[in-house]
Amino acid sequence: MGVVEVGLRVIRGPDWRWGEQDGGDCHAGTVVEVGRPGSSTTPDRTVVVQWDAGARTNYRVGYQAAFDLRVVDNAPVGVKHPNHICDGCKKQGIAGMRWKCFRCMDYDLCTNCYMADKHDLSHPFVRYDTINSHGIEVAQRKNSSKIPLMGIFVGAKVVRGPDWDWGQQDGGEGKCGRVTEIRGWDNESGRSVANVTWVCGSTNVYRVGHKGKVDLKYLQPATNGHVYTDHLPTLGKVEEGGIANESRGPASPRHVPFFVGEKVRVAVSVEQLRKMQEGHGGWNHKMAEFLDKVGIVHRITDKGDVRVQYEGFSTRWTVHPGALARVTSFTPGDVVVVAADVAKVKEYQKGHGEWIEYMRSALGKTGVVAKVYPDGDLRVNIEGRTWTFNPMCVTLAPRNTEYNNTMRANERHEEPISVTSMLQQLPESVNGSSIVDQVVREAAQGHITQLQLLLRQNPDKVDGCSAGKTCLQVACHQGHMDIVRLLLDHKASLEIADDDGDTALHYSAFGNQPEIMELLLRKGASINVANKGRCSALHVAVNKQHPACVKILLKYSCDVNVQDSYGDTALHDAIGKESIEIIELLGNSSHMDLTLRNKRGFNVLHHAALKGNNFAAEKLVLRSRQFVDVRKDDGFAALHLSSLNGHRQVAETLITLGQAAVDVRNNKKQTPLLLAVSQGHCGLVELLVDHGADVAATDEDGDTALHLALLKTANAPQAHPTHAPTIAQIMSDISSRGFENNISLALACYLVQRGCSVSAANNRAKTPLDLINDTRTIDLLNNYTAQAAGLARVDMDLKALDLAAESIRQQSEPEQPSTSRTHSNNLQQSSDNQPVSPAKPPLPPRTPDSPTIPKKEKIISDKGSQESSECIICLDAPPTVRFEPCGHLVTCEDCANRVKKCFQCHNVVLTKITKDGREISSKARQPSAERLRYLETKIAEIEEAHCCSICLERCRNVVFLCGHGACVVCAQTLKTCHMCRKPISKKINMY
Known part of the structure; x- marks a missing residue:
């Protein structure tokens, strides 16, 4: 969006590098000043933003070619599309940006409906920033990420802000209120003012963007749903090209949506394509034959249509760009997410592995690509099962550092290679079969006499192939030593490979034939030759767990450092297969290079820590202790990996034998303890703390282990008494107090007991105590702070006091007789309709035997x-x-x-x-200062709650059936409630 005006509502943009000045990612603010040439404070191509959180400073909107902001709403500056109706909410006149479906005729959404996922998420949309602007095509929502928009919205708790000019309407400096509505100011602007109800009882509207003024700032933000940040315009950046605003029907974009050479596929039905092709190359019935095929962009026409060339066909088709979708190139090892839409997956699976009902269990789940077929179809491994999918059914999963370092993300699916199944494909009899087929069949079945006769008559057929295999290859797999010797005497080639690149040496490894393998090596077979998966015979022997074959290959000095298509060495594979004998053999090789990493960045020690193979970890640590603290590109060391995946034995080996640094940090500043706590691995938490891990360590968000424990849900694994005796005992204790199997709370108690601070604030200024909303939990943690610093006890008491005061304020109304039971229940709700957490249980009543103490x-x-x-x-x-x-x-x-x-x-x-x-x-x-303001606000709330909202002097001691009240003097003359204007039918005295 090139036009910059005061009043625009914005969030952080693509070039943001200013930390948490805005209050956090996707927190809203308002443009209050536009830079001008010659200004020393606000130069040209900069703006001043007043953030809803209270901060105010200037940002770049083209200055130094950087863009710090995105526009989240331009309705406050008066932008409106009066002649369009939102097809989501049916409102006439769309305020702010208009979103038009690129595929459907005359379908428009307002920003709120677009971000709320109205209409088909697979349809591309065009964004019109103003009534006169060209449209900008945005990506499909189904493949885009969205995050919550936070700021001054309905439900936010606010105080007076920088432009306040309304005297004592809020009850005075420091008084707070709650936003009840966001609306426009007459016909001048939209979503530019907030309706606020103050604790003193008054209600009024205040500017939040209207004419660039902001009367409020939040104490507690509220959300306005989620937004697709990448779909929003960048403030100050002119986006090239566009789509004519009021075009009739779907038009081709003027900017180029595809690039020459890209792979594309038609993503609409035949009927939809026929309609879309009108005026864009026209429709030909032969086009239906190419709907399920992948084509290549040949060129882009002047109108913006796409010329698509299909492999093996001379015809090129001109296709509407809205009907095409990019085909993502996948490689083995990619992490993908399967679409959750059953109907679409069924449609896409036709001719691509087909659909079976059992596939429902795989929808919406994450898997790993095991193989990419020549036609583009994918073999995907999901939770131990393997499925064939049309690539249109999956999308690349967003990369997450923690997920990439888990065992699930590093699963590999090995395609079974069965020579037996190949033998079943050979002709059963001589009739109808060629000489080569007969030679291969006799070699596979071990019929030496018949084979000698065939070779004497046809010596040139010794290297012939049947079903892609030679007679030497099948004989090596089956273990027919006399046949192999006969074939070698007839000069059979040792280097011929099958369709997968496997030689006779590979076949002997597949079949676990060490004697034949040694014969081939003596005859000069190439020991390190790799197949199309870049696997050597050593890889095959290791994966098939044939230690005798591994011994032969090591005896003849094979290269132990050959890496396959995943970048794995044979030792990587042996660790994954948990083959102790093979790990021992490879680990003793003096030529093993322990620094080699696979394509995921794991060296062999990292791989052992990932897989939980303690035997391998111990052997590698004893051999090369210097690799213990070596970190991956993302900063994960072996101890990080074992802690994240819950491998306690490996972690103990790394710490005790390897003397690993227990507080080593990754690129996100996470220590092994923080990762263990985040996953609820109690045994590892105790192990790390017992070996001196810093319980006060924080990650890049400023979160301590206690933050993570209190944030974690209660579905973590149960503590094992032998691995986490202290936490198991704590869990038993808290269960007896009514906290049922809450592993997160048990972890929190353990961390507090070990000195983790309850008052350490993270980057969002949240302490662990801010994550607790009931006094019972405070009291429980208090029991485990006896050995912690006294200051922590004081903080916990302050938090308990705050919670108790809030509870007392809400529960101050005593129970009334049955005639006013409804009214009493109303009083038990807080002013913002949130349930009040129970206060601490009362002390037990004094027994008759208790002495009086005057x-x-x-x-x-x-x-x-x-x-x-x-x-x-x-x-x-x-x-x-x-x-x-x-x-x-x-x-x-x-x-x-x-x-x-x-x-x-x-x-x-x-x-x-x-x-x-x-x-x-x-x-x-x-x-x-922040805590002081907080406490002052809490005290003011308690005072206001007990004070008459009319005279603001006397205590409120009369309530009405509507739930409001006043003092006895002010209530005497009232006929209607001064708050809600309902007639007063009954006045009830409070004692």
Whole structure:
């Protein structure tokens, strides 16, 4: 989008390199100033953005050829398409960008409906930024990624912002409100103002982009659904070409959607193609024969249509570009995702492996390409099963570092090679078969007499092929030593290969024939020749797990470092096959190059850690300890891989024998401990912590292990008592307290016990405590912080106080008689209609035998009888400070400085008295400005909740059946509710 105006709503763009200034990826902001030539603060081709999060600074929109922003909405500047109706929401006049289906006649969507996945996701769309702009074709949504749009939207919690000019409408500086609606300002602009209800009870509209002004900033953002960021225009960048705005019917784009030489395939039905071809080369009934074939772009016509050439045919067809789809080139090892649409997969599978009902289990799942057939079809390995798919049925999976380093992503499917099945294809009798067929059949069946006769009569047929195989190859596989000797005496060639590139030596490896293999090598067979999969005979012997053949090949000095098409050496394959004898043989070879990596970047030690092969890992570490901390291109070391995949034995070998660095970091700054916690591998967590792993380590997002444990869902593997005894015990303890089999919570308790901070903020300014929403969990973690720093206990108490205050505010209404039960239930909901987490359970009632304690002296003496012999924070010095008014003596003087609440009874401490009668002052922790604002806001909310919203002075002690209330003085004259305007039928006093 080349036009830059104030009021545009934007998000970070393609050249963004400014960290979290915007509040996070896809957080919204507003253009409030456009740069001008000669300005020292805002030069030409820059803009100033006021982010919804509160930050305000300038960004490049063409300056230095960089573009930092994308436009997420231009409705606030008044853009509208008045003559178009959104076919999704049926609203007349599309505000902001218009999205037109490139395949369907007269089908338009507004931005909200387009991003909400209305209409067919496989249809390409054209984006019209304004009513007069040319359209820009965007990619299909089904192959595009989308992320949540965050900012000042419905549900966001806001305070007054930089352009506030509305006095005390919000109740005063620091008061918060909640956004209830985003709408336009009359006919001037769309989605440019926010309707906000403040805690004081007032409601009004405020500018969020209208005329470039922003009256608000959020304390807590809300989402406005997900957006396809790559489909949005780049602010300041003029996009070349386009589609005429009001064209009738689908028109070819002026820009070139395909490149000469690209592979394409028709992606629409015959009927759709016939309609689309009108005016774009026309329709010929012979075109239907090419619908399932892959063609090559020959050229692009002046009109933008595509000339497609099909291999083996002289005719070139002119095709509408909207009817074509690019054919992605796949290679073995690619990770792909199968389409989830049953109807489309059924259609695509016709003539490409066909469809069977059992294939439903593979839809929507991720697999690995095992083979690419000459016609482009794919053999895909999914969860241990193999399927043949039309390439149109799959898409390349987005690359993820953690997934690429898991066992599932590195699965290989070996196509079975069966010479026995080949033998069944040979002619059964001499009748109707050629001399070569007879020679190969007799060699395969071991009939030496008949073979001698045939060769004496036809000596030139010794190297003839039947079903692609020579008689020497099949004899080597079957193990007919006398036949092999006879053929070698008749000068049979040792180097002839079959259609897959396999020689007689490969066949002897397939058939596990070490004696024949040795005979061939003595006769001069090439030991390192590779087949079309770049596999040597050693690869074959290893994959088939034939150790006797491996011994022969090593005896004759084969190259142990040959790499196949996956980049794997024979030792890589042996590790994957878990063949101990072969690993021992290869590992003892002095010529083995342990630095070689396969195409996934794994050396042999990495591969052992990935597969969990502890025997191989131990042997490799003992041989070359210097490779233990070698990292892949993504920064993953062997310890990362074993931790991510849950291989505890391998990790223990790397740490104890290999002296691996336990806090080694990958490119995302993840340590092995962070990866183990993220996957819930309890045994590995304990192992790493016991060997000194840093529990305070953070990744590139600033998350600690405690963040990850609290974020993780509860479906992690159960702790094994022998591998994670401490966590297993914690899990047993918390289960008895009502937390059922919550492995994530058990991990969190363990990490807190080991000193992981509960107040460490990540890059989004979120602490682990911010991820907890109930006081029971706070109390549980509190039980495991006895040996942690006292400051952590204070933070947890503050968080518990916040939660309890919120709960008290929402539950302050006592239970009413049955006549007002409905009203009482309404009061149990928070102002934003979110359920309130239960507060801490009340103390048990005093029994009749409990003595009454009328005097303070009695309180002190009773509490003193329960005093501990050591400070409960540092567990070092004896307790010397008594808290008032509760009278507990639980901490030493050093630790008492920061205490706000008694750890024993949870009452607020007003005075701290030492044993010698001195009163000590509290050295309160200096809160950050952000935390101070947060606490001030919470206090204001509690005050407002209990205060009459009319006079703002007296306590609210009268409620109405609608759920609102006031003080008894203000309520006396009210006939209708001052909040919702409903008639007041009953006034109920609160006590």
